[in-house]
Amino acid sequence: MKDGIDAFNLVLSNFIPEIRLPLSKIPKDYKEGVEEIRLRVNSPLNIYYSGKDYFVSGKGEVSLNPKEGLQISLNAIEKIFQLTTNYSIYALSEEIKYGFITIRGGHRVGIGGKIIYGSSDIEGIKDISSLNFRIARQKIGISNHIIPKLIDKDGNFYNTLIISPPQCGKTTLLRDIVRNLSNGDFENKYRGFKIGVVDERSEIAGIYNGIPQKDVGIRTDILDGCLKSHGIMMLIRAMSPEIIAVDEIGSAQDAKAIDEALRAGIKLIATVHGRNIADIRMRNGLKNFFQEKIFKRYIVLDNSLGVGTIRAIIDGETYQNLWRGK
Known part of the structure; x- marks a missing residue:
């Protein structure tokens, strides 16, 4: 499934090298089917695949054991958020205040952090503590028969x-x-x-x-x-x-x-x-x-x-x- 791997690799272009490299080494089957890549501050690097949570080590090894996962720092999340927004957080402020942004390829990045309220509504999110990269894979033809x-x-x-x-x-x-x-x-x-x-x-x-x-x-x-x-x-x-x-x-x-x-x-x-x-x-x-x-x-x-x-x-x-x- 070349399209599945292409989608995965496109999402990885938003990551800093110390996280992108381990993810690039995970087995092909995971690359084809990963639905989410989750980054949480001071927690292990997490992927969601085939209905289960897996953790990725610094060497790209995939395990069900969270202790095997590469620990994600606040600094890493901040850098990745800057990359994901193309260093233009203000330009995406309308999207960000709803808790996500859409990146190239149509993939969505969910954002966790401190919510900032204005006089009548949410104005934004700061102190970003987690990012959820949801990989959107189009499956052409799955509805043909229905x-x-x-x-x-x-x-x-x-x-x-x-x-x-x-x-x-x-x-x-x-x-x-x-x-x-x-x-x-x-x-x-x-x-x-x-x-x-x-x-x-x-x-x-x-x-x-x-x-x-x-x-x-x-x-x-x-x-x-x-x-x-x-x-x-x-x-x-x-x-x-x-x-x-x-x-x-x-x-x-x-x-x-x-x-x-x-x-x-x-x-x-x-x-x-x-x-x-x-x-x-x-x-x-x-x-x-x-x-x-x-x-x-x-x-x-x-x-x-x-x-x-x-x-x-x-x-x-x-x-x-x-x-x-x-």
């Missing part, structure tokens, strides 16, 4: 909700569904749709300096770093989307904006954290969608056969499982 389940015989898209526990591939699947729907497929006889993406945490398209780092299709418009409740309304007013895509819905404000989109005849694809339908159907902000049977397809993910395992595709009317894949 798209036919999401489109009716007349070529219309079903409102779809992806249900998934954390780190089970929901955003990766959402991104590829958006790409497929946006591009269309003449062989499978479905047209391309105009899609609006509200990318609140810069994870779907991974925009960096105004350019999407991930392929989200040729008919896709993106609002980056925008609250879902604001972005949905902006798309309705200005971009005439046929489908709106959002990640991690759940708040009352999200529900209100989604309702406006549905009333305007716009279809929706969204994700939510949960284990199954029963886990989420009574949550505030979601229960009305179930009562009114807004979603016609539910895609349920887990990691039973690896990250992104499709456990079920549920018909929103009959609640029958339409999925027989592996």
